[in-house]
Amino acid sequence: MIKQKSKAIAIFGAVLFLLIAAIALCLSACNPDVQQNDPPAHVHSLTAVAKKDATCTEKGNEAYWKCESCGKMFSDKDGNKEIYSVPEIAAKGHNVSDYKVTKEADCTEKGEKFGKCDVCGLTVTEQIPATGHDMQWSAEGETHVKKCTRCGVTEGEAEQHVYNDDGQCVDCGAQRSSKPYVLSEDGTTLTFGSYPQSKVEDPALQSMLNATIQNKTPTADEFNGWTDYEYYWAGSIKSFMWYIDVNYKNAKYRGVYFDEYRPDRASDEGDRDWSIQPENGYDINIVYWFKWEPITWRILSNDGGKALIMSDMILDSQQYYHSNDEDRFIEVEPYFIQPNNYKESEIRAWLNDNFYNTAFDNLCKEYVVCSEVDNSAETTAKSTNQYVCENTNDNVFLLSYKDVKDVSYGFDSGSGACEARMRKNSDYALCQGALQEDGYGIWWLRSPYDYSRMCAHIVYSDGMVGSYNLYYLDVGVVPALWLTL
Numbered sequence: 001m002i003k004q005k006s007k008a009i010a011i012f013g014a015v016l017f018l019l020i021a022a023i024a025l026c027l028s029a030c031n032p033d034v035q036q037n038d039p040p041a042h043v044h045s046l047t048a049v050a051k052k053d054a055t056c057t058e059k060g061n062e063a064y065w066k067c068e069s070c071g072k073m074f075s076d077k078d079g080n081k082e083i084y085s086v087p088e089i090a091a092k093g094h095n096v097s098d099y100k101v102t103k104e105a106d107c108t109e110k111g112e113k114f115g116k117c118d119v120c121g122l123t124v125t126e127q128i129p130a131t132g133h134d135m136q137w138s139a140e141g142e143t144h145v146k147k148c149t150r151c152g153v154t155e156g157e158a159e160q161h162v163y164n165d166d167g168q169c170v171d172c173g174a175q176r177s178s179k180p181y182v183l184s185e186d187g188t189t190l191t192f193g194s195y196p197q198s199k200v201e202d203p204a205l206q207s208m209l210n211a212t213i214q215n216k217t218p219t220a221d222e223f224n225g226w227t228d229y230e231y232y233w234a235g236s237i238k239s240f241m242w243y244i245d246v247n248y249k250n251a252k253y254r255g256v257y258f259d260e261y262r263p264d265r266a267s268d269e270g271d272r273d274w275s276i277q278p279e280n281g282y283d284i285n286i287v288y289w290f291k292w293e294p295i296t297w298r299i300l301s302n303d304g305g306k307a308l309i310m311s312d313m314i315l316d317s318q319q320y321y322h323s324n325d326e327d328r329f330i331e332v333e334p335y336f337i338q339p340n341n342y343k344e345s346e347i348r349a350w351l352n353d354n355f356y357n358t359a360f361d362n363l364c365k366e367y368v369v370c371s372e373v374d375n376s377a378e379t380t381a382k383s384t385n386q387y388v389c390e391n392t393n394d395n396v397f398l399l400s401y402k403d404v405k406d407v408s409y410g411f412d413s414g415s416g417a418c419e420a421r422m423r424k425n426s427d428y429a430l431c432q433g434a435l436q437e438d439g440y441g442i443w444w445l446r447s448p449y450d451y452s453r454m455c456a457h458i459v460y461s462d463g464m465v466g467s468y469n470l471y472y473l474d475v476g477v478v479p480a481l482w483l484t485l
């Protein structure tokens with residue numbers, strides 16, 4: 001009984017087993033995704049790739065191993081550390097220890113050098129990069145400008161120093177000179193004071209300057225903020241020419257306007273239609289602008305304590321005396337004097353009042369020496385001269401006939417053409433009606449001409465010394481003065 005029961009269980013078990021096996025077989029046949037067995041593991045067949053050193057120009061590689069069949073790479077021979085790219089060694093580049101420079105680089109241009117490679121022996125040419133400018137503030141007198149320390153190229157326009165309370169320029173660090181003049185490097189000239197000189201040619205600046213005065217021009221009845229020059233015209237003062245000073249962007253400019261031409265002589269005779277102004281390119285009813293610039297002076301003598309200086313340019317154009325009346329009556333004294341009396345001349349008054357107060361600020365004035373001006377006959381062309389006046393005490397004066405023949409001042413001793421005596425007109429002087437011949441003007445001396453009470457000495461455009469009628473307005477002014485150093 002027990003045997004039969006266990007036999008039945010065994011049969012049942014075998015049937016169950018077959019059933020399960022059949023089901024499993026069936027399932028596996030119906031579902032292809034089910035893998036019955038892993039494929040056999042891939043065994044890399046590693047080949048060593050030897051280390052290759054880099055050369056100057058070609059890259060090399062570290063040693064590594066690569067499977068011939070699957071292409072995988074390994075950093076070890078056992079194939080444990082897989083790598084994903086060839087372990088390259090960069091090309092070393094040539095190693096030149098001794099270059100010869102064939103062309104130096106400068107601020108803007110590349111240079112070139114060559115040399116032999118210590119390693120491979122190849123001759124290598126290389127470019128040297130341009131250095132670029134080294135822009136630094138550079139102080140020049142009362143101005144500074146950005147300038148390259150190597151090539152000297154400048155950037156933008158020179159501008160006035162901007163001083164802080166310690167007298168140091170906030171931009172370039174220049175220290176304000178306690179003295180109002182600036183000596184040139186060679187010591188032959190200096191700048192001192194300022195005066196309207198160069199004409200403004202830039203139309204944009206012209207219109208900005210016109211805008212500062214609301215484009216207003218003067219008339220004889222309404223000056224509109226302008227100042228009358230009070231120039232002579234046919235022997236009397238008439239309103240026809242004006243000026244106005246404006247500050248614009250750290251610089252000062254003078255506007256000049258006239259609605260009638262300034263005649264070439266101030267006297268009551270002569271051709272009143274004739275003027276030098278249109279010849280010089282200056283016309284009526286136009287506003288001309290002139291920039292105030294430092295006045296350059298030539299040093300005639302210098303004893304270390306003070307210097308005799310004369311303007312390097314003709315700065316203005318004024319009459320010695322406005323009339324051709326032979327007998328000149330001085331109302332103040334009152335007495336009659338000769339028209340070419342320098343002490344009573346209009347040019348002397350103009351220099352010591354108008355020019356002195358226009359060109360020099362208070363600091364400058366402290367450095368102008370009021371000196372005794374020798375007006376003796378000895379300073380004129382003749383040892384006796386009936387028209388000489390007494391000596392005067394002046395801040396500013398004209399040179400004498402003797403002065404411009406003084407060899408120690410750099411002039412010729414003769415009266416003929418002499419380059420050292422030749423003077424150019426400033427644009428402002430040309431606008432005032434100064435005569436211009438071959439680029440040079442004519443200019444007053446203080447010495448009266450001994451043959452005529454109506455004449456004083458002048459220097460002509462070629463540097464010749466001669467004489468001229470007092471009332472002419474085309475004669476330029478070359479101021480001179482003694483300066484404390």
Ligand SMILES: [Zn+2]
Binds near residue numbers: 070071072
């Ligand atoms: Zn492999």
Ligand SMILES: [Zn+2]
Binds near residue numbers: 056095118120122
């Ligand atoms: Zn090399």
Ligand SMILES: [Zn+2]
Binds near residue numbers: 107148150151
């Ligand atoms: Zn440069």
Ligand SMILES: [Zn+2]
Binds near residue numbers: 144160162170173174
């Ligand atoms: Zn500065």
